């Protein structure tokens with residue numbers, strides 16, 4: 092899934108419905124855990140809404156988060172297809188490997204672990220997305236390797 096695909100889908104779904112900007116923003120946040128700036132820009136274009144209006148909405152409602160809650164945002168899909176393929180156990184394994192609970196960020200601000208609703212690639216269930224990179228058909232045995240890969244990535248990110 093392209094990085095801003097969820098924003099493209101939300102724009103297509105909501106653009107003809109009045110007063111639906113908040114619903115579209117909700118959809119992005121439910122999938123990503125926050126509303127990245129590039130998604131807001133895609134939504135603005137797709138819905139024909141000025142970016143300034145989207146910014147107003149995002150800052151007015153403190154429910155919306157504009158910043159990534161960690162350098163690496165680990166989003167484990169708990170939509171129906173992924174749930175049926177055992178993603179609840181995958182979350183448990185990420186909790187163990189990262190040493191944090193679902194919904195939390197580690198003390199260094201490096202990792203945030205969250206469950207999200209369907210990210211739109213159910214054929215690859217069970218799915219986890221980290222900073223836009225999709226991992227499909229993952230097993231419990233894969234989790235440690237994925238975490239190690241991202242520990243390396245996070246170490247290479249600039250402050």
Ligand code: FES
Nearest residue numbers: 168170173209213
């Ligand atoms: S339910 Fe997980 S990608 Fe659709």
